[in-house]
Amino acid sequence: MTVLDFIRLTRANLRYLLAGLLIGALLGLGYSLLQPRVYASTSTGYVTVAGSAGIGDVISGNSAAKDKATGYLALTNSRAVAERIASENPDLGMSAGEIAGNLTASMDNQxxxxxxxxxxxxPVKAQTLANSALESVAYVANELEGGNTVRVVPLEDALPNNSPISPNTWRNVLLGALVGFVAVYALVFARRAIDTKVRTREDAIKSTELGVLGMLPKSEDLASTKILHEAGDHVSQESIRQLRTNLRFVNVDRPPKSVLITSSEPGEGKSTVASTxxxxxxxxxxxxxxxDADLRRPTVAKKFRIDSKIGLTEVIAxxxxxxxxxxxxxxxxLFILPAGRIPPNPSELLGSDKMRSLIRELSEEFMVIIDAPPVLPVTDATLLSKAVDGTVLVATIGGTQREHLREATENLHQVKANLIGLVLNQTPRGGFGGGYYGFGYASTRGYKSYYGYTSDKPTEGKGLKKLKRASKK
Structure with a gap:
């Protein structure tokens, strides 16, 4: 995956990433609220032994007190010290084991x-524990030494600290947000890795090794039975016109006069593409x-609201x-040849010499567009593909399986069909943020601003207004 692919993937899933960020932060906050508050307090003292010259020797480290202090550090967490603290401070309500676990000691190396x-x-309990710890360490040390040779002198008494050291709410919130963000990224990459559907332009091209002739955006008008000039979706209209232009330039010297429109599986929009x-x-x-050569599930007559009782079947017969x-x-x-009556043997009719002759005859006067059944379920499309100048495959973004599209392409290549390109249907309108990453057709806003549309009704664009003002002058 390139850096551009990664950026597109991020843009396409930005709302999910932000949701993961927010949910993770909320979970971190909830965890912090459920945890008990822990307060800390620190006291400082210095160790003196018999024969010390004074505080100067203690601080400078030129005294035996330094060696004694090093040895007494371990006493801070000892059971003897904890039991003395508990006996001297019954109001703490803590056992000796709890006290020992809540004390830590350190010493300046110098x-x-x-x-x-x-x-x-x-916070008050923490203060009491810190101050009592120094006295209890001295008491236990004197007992071990067998006399009052050791004394711990308080230098800085502990003070109550009303700000808890745990839980660290900000850290938990940030950590939760990071975990949520990374988790969503992992899901996005996992989904992309195991997904088998066509999600991007590159997916379709790699599966077929064909160029893209056109991209039809998601549109209620295209999905309905509306015909092209009835549709109020200007983006859809322009996408069809772009497909028309690209089809004309497939072969400049010998442009196709008969084109077969098919797909790998049903429901991918081939009839809509053919009609529009x-x-x-x-x-x-x-x-x-x-x-309408889909003699199994004909739809062209319904699209154009005409009677389909007499059609292709009766002509071939x-x-x-x-x-x-x-x-x-x-x-x-525009002329329409509906399917007619559904025959018991569609493949035989469509693969007959009469069908090939009919296409050849019509191609002399018309541009022939044939709506054929999908490739994989039946053989009708592969039979017809040999009788036309070119075949166009239709795939649906987010619907067509890459493997099915690849297999349909191979089936058509096996009969030496002239595959001239792909049409990608149901492409996202969100620009390069659609699909998993970077596929969208074009933003509706962009088309409307360019062509001067502000709603379903056309309005004068800025360029047209300027031209009118200039002509008046």
Missing amino acids: SALIRVQATAND LAQALAEAGQPTIII GQVELSEAVRQFENSQ
């Missing part, structure tokens, strides 16, 4: 100074005929003339 830190669930592409070609002034089955759409350059 002197005989001892620092005792005591912790407790109350045929309309776009007709709108550009090119005589176009769309043939010789029951009616071609002119009787073809319908002109609203006095336009």
Whole structure:
């Protein structure tokens, strides 16, 4: 994965990452609120032994007190010291074991100074523990030495500290936020690694080794039975026109006159692509005929709201003339040959010589767009692909399996079909943040601002207004 891929992945999942950050921070805060408060207090003293010259010797380290202090550090956590503290301070309500576990001692390497830190669930208790610890250490040390040769002199008494040292709320919140953020990243990478669907343009290209002719955005108009000029979605209209333009430049010297539109599996939008592409070609002034060759689940007649009782099946069977089955759409350059009656043997009809002759005959006068069944469930599309100038595969972003798309491509290559490109359907509108990373078609806002649309109704763009003002001058 490149740096750009990583940035796109982050943008595509930014809201999930922020959610993980927030949830982790809240969990860290909740953990802190549930933990008991721990307060600390520190007292300092110095050790003197018989024969010390004074405090100067103790601090400078030129005295035997330094050696004694080093040996007495371990006494701070001893049971003897803890039991004495407990007996001298019954109000603490702590056992000897609890007291020993809440005391820590340290010593300055250059002197005989001892620092005792005591912790407790109350700041006053922590203060009492710290101050009592120095006295108890001296008492136990004298007992071990067999006399009053050792004395611990308080230098700085412990003071109550009302700020708890534990839990560290800010640290827990930050740590929780970091863990939540990393956990979401791990899930995103894991999902990407195990996902088998087409999520990006690169996924589709790698699976087929084909170029992308067009990208159709997610649109209720395209998903419905609306025809192209009825759709109020200007982004969808422009995406179809771009597909029309790219199709014309597939082969400049010999542009395709008959194009088969198919997909790897049902439900990927091939009929929508075929219908809208045929309309776009007709709108550009090119005589176009769309043939509904999906004799198993025909949808073209429903899309254009025409009667489908007579159609391709009857023409191939010789029951009616071609002119009787073809319908002109609203006095336009678009003609429709519906599927007709669903036959018991669709593959035989579509693979027949009559079907090939029909496509060849229509190609002399029309641009022929054929809506064919998907490749993997049935063989109809592979049979038809040999009778047309080019075949276009349709894949749905987030719906088509990469393996299925790869297998469909291989099936068409096996029959030497002329695969001219891909159409990617249902592409995200969020720009390069769509899908897992970096796929989106184009932002609606961008198209509307460029073409002068502020809603479903067209308005004058800035460029047009300037042109009108200039003409008045």
